[in-house]
Amino acid sequence: MARLHEYQGKSILAVNGFKIPRGRVVFTADEAFAAAKQLAGEVVVKIQAWTTGRSGFSGVAFAKKPGEVRAQYWPKLKREWTQL
Numbered sequence: 001m002a003r004l005h006e007y008q009g010k011s012i013l014a015v016n017g018f019k020i021p022r023g024r025v026v027f028t029a030d031e032a033f034a035a036a037k038q039l040a041g042e043v044v045v046k047i048q049a050w051t052t053g054r055s056g057f058s059g060v061a062f063a064k065k066p067g068e069v070r071a072q073y074w075p076k077l078k079r080e081w082t083q084l
Contacts, residue, residue, distance in 0.1 A: 006046065029074040036066035045073050 004012075007025050014020045024035035036043045045061045061073035 029070045032074055033066050033070040036063060036069045043069065045069055 007023065010020045010023065022039055024031075024039070026032045026035050032045060042062065042064050043066075045063060047060075063069045063073055
């Protein structure tokens with residue numbers, strides 16, 4: 001069985017005609033902020049890790065405004081990412 005990150009699986013499904021929620025892959029807080037602005041609305045920020053239960057170790061965060069992504073959630077998600 002192949003191991004895929006969520007964004008990779010979504011890409012495969014989209015190419016094969018499935019409707020996929022809009023999203024972006026980002027690597028920095030600035031990229032996350034820009035993506036949240038572009039998506040224009042509430043967003044979900046998720047770390048990409050080969051594991052289940054990301055929400056149990058703060059790997060999923062919700063933001064109502066783009067500024068929340070950078071100010072509140074990004075430092076926490078980045079810290080959790082480096083701890084994996």
